[in-house]
Amino acid sequence: MNVQIVAKSKPYKEKLGYRIGLDFRKNKGLYLMILPVLVFYALFHYTPIMGILIAFKDYVPKKGIIGSNWVGFRHFYDLFTSSYFWQVLRNTLWISTNNLIWGFPAPIIFALLINEIVSVKCKRAVQTITYLPHFISLVVICGLIKNFVGTDGLINNMFFGEGSRNMLENKNMFVPIYVISSIWTEVGWGSIMYLAALAGIDTQLYEAATIDGAGKWRQTLHVTLPGIVPTIVLLFILRLGSMLNVGYEKIILLYNPLIYDKSDVISTFVYRRGIQEASWSYSTAVGLFNSVISFILIYCSNTASKKITTTSLW
Amino acid sequence: MIHSKSKGEIVFKAFNILFMLFMVILTIYPLMYVLFASLSDSTEMLAHSGILVKPLGFNVAAYKMVSNDPTIYKGYMNTIFIVVAGCSLNILLTSLGAYVLSRKNVMWKSLITFLIVFTMYFSGGMIPFYLTVKNVGLNDSLLALILPTAVNTFNLLILRTGFSAIPDSLEESAKLDGAGNWAILFKIIIPLSLPTISVVLLYYAVAHWNAWFNAMLFIRSSDKYPLQLVLRSILITNETAQMDMGTAMGEKLATRESIKYAAIIVSVIPIMLVYPFLQKYFVKGTLVGAVKE
Numbered sequence: 188m189n190v191q192i193v194a195k196s197k198p199y200k201e202k203l204g205y206r207i208g209l210d211f212r213k214n215k216g217l218y219l220m221i222l223p224v225l226v227f228y229a230l231f232h233y234t235p236i237m238g239i240l241i242a243f244k245d246y247v248p249k250k251g252i253i254g255s256n257w258v259g260f261r262h263f264y265d266l267f268t269s270s271y272f273w274q275v276l277r278n279t280l281w282i283s284t285n286n287l288i289w290g291f292p293a294p295i296i297f298a299l300l301i302n303e304i305v306s307v308k309c310k311r312a313v314q315t316i317t318y319l320p321h322f323i324s325l326v327v328i329c330g331l332i333k334n335f336v337g338t339d340g341l342i343n344n345m346f347f348g349e350g351s352r353n354m355l356e357n358k359n360m361f362v363p364i365y366v367i368s369s370i371w372t373e374v375g376w377g378s379i380m381y382l383a384a385l386a387g388i389d390t391q392l393y394e395a396a397t398i399d400g401a402g403k404w405r406q407t408l409h410v411t412l413p414g415i416v417p418t419i420v421l422l423f424i425l426r427l428g429s430m431l432n433v434g435y436e437k438i439i440l441l442y443n444p445l446i447y448d449k450s451d452v453i454s455t456f457v458y459r460r461g462i463q464e465a466s467w468s469y470s471t472a473v474g475l476f477n478s479v480i481s482f483i484l485i486y487c488s489n490t491a492s493k494k495i496t497t498t499s500l501w
Numbered sequence: 502m503i504h505s506k507s508k509g510e511i512v513f514k515a516f517n518i519l520f521m522l523f524m525v526i527l528t529i530y531p532l533m534y535v536l537f538a539s540l541s542d543s544t545e546m547l548a549h550s551g552i553l554v555k556p557l558g559f560n561v562a563a564y565k566m567v568s569n570d571p572t573i574y575k576g577y578m579n580t581i582f583i584v585v586a587g588c589s590l591n592i593l594l595t596s597l598g599a600y601v602l603s604r605k606n607v608m609w610k611s612l613i614t615f616l617i618v619f620t621m622y623f624s625g626g627m628i629p630f631y632l633t634v635k636n637v638g639l640n641d642s643l644l645a646l647i648l649p650t651a652v653n654t655f656n657l658l659i660l661r662t663g664f665s666a667i668p669d670s671l672e673e674s675a676k677l678d679g680a681g682n683w684a685i686l687f688k689i690i691i692p693l694s695l696p697t698i699s700v701v702l703l704y705y706a707v708a709h710w711n712a713w714f715n716a717m718l719f720i721r722s723s724d725k726y727p728l729q730l731v732l733r734s735i736l737i738t739n740e741t742a743q744m745d746m747g748t749a750m751g752e753k754l755a756t757r758e759s760i761k762y763a764a765i766i767v768s769v770i771p772i773m774l775v776y777p778f779l780q781k782y783f784v785k786g787t788l789v790g791a792v793k794e
Contacts, residue, residue, distance in 0.1 A: 206608065207608065210607070210609075213606075214606075214608070216681060216682045217601045217604060220600065221601040223597065224594050224597055225613070227648075227652050228616065228620060228652070230633070230637065231634070232620040234625075234633045235626070235632075235633045236623070238625050297524070303514075303517050304517065309521070312525075313521050313525060316525050316529060317524055317528050319528060319776060320528060322776060322783075323769060325711065326730075326733045327736070327768060330735075330761065333737065334736075335531070344550045344551060371528075374524075375524075375528070380787065380788075402510075403507075403509075403510050439714075440737055454627065457628065458627060461627065461628040461631070462627075462631060467628055470628045471626060471628045474625075474629075478623055478624060478626050481623075482622055
């Protein structure tokens, strides 16, 4: 009895305000420490998120974001009724689909093959060398590509003979160039996650399979592959979630007006209309479309991943 | 044991070795080609087509031109400044954030974590970001390449995971000895997390070294160009006017190509030199980062 009365007589401790005060007094020092980080996120992440408002306004730098006039959904109307926007969206999806179909299996196959190398030294050497392109700057990579596929470039000469036209001026060549060069830079690096999964497979499973008379091929099929399927599914779902985020920096470095109709993607379109032509509001609207769809995609794929593999981003 | 020596497996092994050799050559050769081409005689190089297995002739003229070029030198200096200043700020802020977010019994921790992680999946987009940085007054300043990238959320999460792994008992005994948060962070947590911190530091350093897009957005005066932006004008937009000045007209085209090759080599060298020693740390980072948050 007594105990209950005591507990009831101190409801103040349960109150939110009290807990906030207590927490603040206790952790003042910690909050002070994280303050610069919070200021950073407020300034360089949340201020731009607020800046999305200009997608619904007619932004004029002189009037500022608050002072500019509201125009409602006009920019979105302009966007969805322009045929060029749909072409840009199609290009985005086409490039990322190709990148997915060709670029996704490549590191898996590569990891499986690396895993078959017996000598540890050879394995290390192959890994070290094939990870390298991942660290070379995009500007240099694109400089190499432009040089090799340009008139009299190494690759151009090999396939089309001397003096043929720059391959980047042929709009049908753009997607293959983009995808193949991406595989070149990322295949080694992309195999790391799979190699880690492969290393985690219990060796007893292989021994048991050998005793049961399974050869190398059947071991791969029934032990190795099932061992990395969770990793494959997880990474695949995450890739699906970022379908709209094509590597625009690479495209800006590689493309030219002659091949815009095959290589222009949402982000490069935003860049040209916004930064180069100063259509601030319109390009922000395009960017917002991109962000919202991307967010929905990543949210859905994360939910799917949670259900299928029980692993997820959050 | 019978299976391990079947014919199919021997064929497979041979094929695998050949394939790996092919992959290694495919990765290395483009860079070797550029190295050979940069050392070749520029007019011979222009007439040549197909692969190179060694330099055509031997000529370091392109390197002389590149090293005498003030824009490349200036770009190098700017990039070194950005890497050093940027990484210092990166590590300081990321450690502070990771420390606080790895403490227990902090009421607002989950809200702060949510707000921070949210920015990985939703952003204002390029244009609002551009306008924000401009409005802060960072236009045409090297700070525009340092402050807006001061904390990378992914790296923050890697470091938080690292800090969480340190046993609480160490922190508690330090508290009993009267150590405050700053002392605990700098005298206990950071010294014990050096491997993770070096992974994060490497990621930041490589990102700064290779970054060019923000520089293109914000830097106007060419004496503030970082190396990558200088390279972009040489490799992508073909501006070598300053360097080949004084070369006869006919040789210009040839010289221009050689300068490109030499510039690539000069910019890739620092990464190539440190990469073999640091590669294992990079790998560690991707695996730590893969741990679910």
